[in-house]
Amino acid sequence: FQEFPGGWSGSSLRGGTMDLLLLLLLHGLLLLPLAALLLYRCSSTFQYLCKMAFFNCWIVAMATLLSPFAAFRGRSVENMKLLRASLLPLKRFYGIRMRVRGSERLQLPGPFVIVCNHQASLDLIGMVEVIPDRCVPIAKRELLYLGTVGWACWLSGIIFIERHRRDAAIGVISRTAGTMRRENVSRLCVWVFPEGTRNPGRSMLPFKRGAFHLAVQAQVPIVPIVISPYCDFFSSKEKRFTSGTCTIQVLPRVETRGLSPKDVPKLTESVWQAMAKALAEMSMSDHGDQDTEQLQLGEDRGSPQGQGDTAESSK
Ligand SMILES: CCCCCCCCCCCCCC(=O)SCCNC(=O)CCNC(=O)[C@H](O)C(C)(C)COP(=O)(O)OP(=O)(O)OC[C@H]1O[C@@H](n2cnc3c(N)ncnc32)[C@H](O)[C@@H]1OP(=O)(O)O
Numbered sequence: 001f002q003e004f005p006g007g008w009s010g011s012s013l014r015g016g017t018m019d020l021l022l023l024l025l026l027h028g029l030l031l032l033p034l035a036a037l038l039l040y041r042c043s044s045t046f047q048y049l050c051k052m053a054f055f056n057c058w059i060v061a062m063a064t065l066l067s068p069f070a071a072f073r074g075r076s077v078e079n080m081k082l083l084r085a086s087l088l089p090l091k092r093f094y095g096i097r098m099r100v101r102g103s104e105r106l107q108l109p110g111p112f113v114i115v116c117n118h119q120a121s122l123d124l125i126g127m128v129e130v131i132p133d134r135c136v137p138i139a140k141r142e143l144l145y146l147g148t149v150g151w152a153c154w155l156s157g158i159i160f161i162e163r164h165r166r167d168a169a170i171g172v173i174s175r176t177a178g179t180m181r182r183e184n185v186s187r188l189c190v191w192v193f194p195e196g197t198r199n200p201g202r203s204m205l206p207f208k209r210g211a212f213h214l215a216v217q218a219q220v221p222i223v224p225i226v227i228s229p230y231c232d233f234f235s236s237k238e239k240r241f242t243s244g245t246c247t248i249q250v251l252p253r254v255e256t257r258g259l260s261p262k263d264v265p266k267l268t269e270s271v272w273q274a275m276a277k278a279l280a281e282m283s284m285s286d287h288g289d290q291d292t293e294q295l296q297l298g299e300d301r302g303s304p305q306g307q308g309d310t311a312e313s314s315k
């Protein structure tokens with residue numbers, strides 16, 4: 001290499017450039033987290049995206065970690081305990097305060113079907129707050145293809161249906177009813193989102209009938225659960241996700257003993273009405289807050305089989 005005036009050689013010049021690049025890279029590495037932090041503080045959209053990314057990453061990470069342990073047991077509803085435990089901390093990360101009302105209504109000795117409104121994937125956080133032991137959700141088949149998440153769901157006994165293949169879905173539901181009847185001794189409960197898809201906001205879609213056929217076929221009670229609207233702290237449309245309070249209201253159970261398939265439309269409608277009323281009351285009051293008096297009035301007026309009181313637990 002040719003000598004430069006001042007004694008700089010080509011290689012030392014290249015070395016200097018490398019040093020400069022390294023310095024810039026180091027600054028970049030230091031500045032990037034700072035910039036991200038600043039953006040997180042200033043932009044609610046960025047905050048929403050980060051929180052949702054964390055939600056999905058957490059689920060994938062937990063599924064990947066836990067599936068091998070669950071696999072030791074094989075496909076079993078007992079694995080739901082692992083899945084539940086892994087999702088329980090999420091509410092703390094997000095600063096979501098959960099209030100559960102009427103949880104004693106879930107302490108039934110026999111099997112039953114839970115029906116719950118479905119606003120967003122965030123419902124998982126509410127679901128794990130109240131889901132009883134030996135209870136499996138019915139989920140869309142697409143979840144089965146989400147790698148380790150699908151594997152974890154399958155190992156936990158989650159029931160998959162193809163929503164667009166009605167006959168196949170009805171077949172799965174009938175077999176589930178059979179299992180519920182057979183496993184009467186060791187009680188199996190099923191959790192269904194009867195809207196059949198996510199529906200953000202303060203209203204509910206008309207219910208699909210599968211959950212109600214299931215309960216009638218198995219001759220087991222239906223326990224409706226209403227999760228208060230997330231609007232105060234979460235909106236996927238507005239890309240907003242802050243901390244907040246969520247109320248989960250367990251409604252009185254509805255008996256199905258003696259009912260036949262022809263009673264299903266009326267049964268579906270009456271449960272929808274009871275849940276819509278509870279949801280409307282929650283929407284009107286702050287954070288889905290409701291006083292006990294209102295609830296008891298609701299029970300007297302509304303549901304066919306009012307049971308239990310309205311104990312509240314705040315977690
Ligand atoms: C760490 C790892 C963590 C992992 C976390 C993951 C956790 C996962 C959590 C999981 C969360 C996942 C959350 C999710 O994935 S939510 C999505 C999945 N859930 C659902 O789809 C809800 C259940 N679906 C239904 O109930 C639908 O009814 C089906 C799919 C069955 C049909 O839908 P469709 O739109 O076609 O119908 P329709 O309801 O208007 O009914 C039409 C006709 O069919 C009759 N009919 C219906 N059913 C039955 C029956 N069983 N026996 C006899 N007849 C039946 C009915 O009476 C009616 O006839 P008629 O009365 O008009 O004459």
Ligand SMILES: CCCCCCCC/C=C\CCCCCCCC(=O)OC[C@@H](O)COP(=O)(O)O
Nearest residue numbers: 056059060120121140145146147149196197198
């Ligand atoms: C090899 C493949 C690798 C795949 C990588 C997996 C990435 C998966 C990321 C996150 C998994 C999160 C799963 C959350 C499940 C939430 C359940 C849920 O809310 O399902 C929606 C369903 O009720 C209704 O769906 P639609 O509203 O009809 O739509």
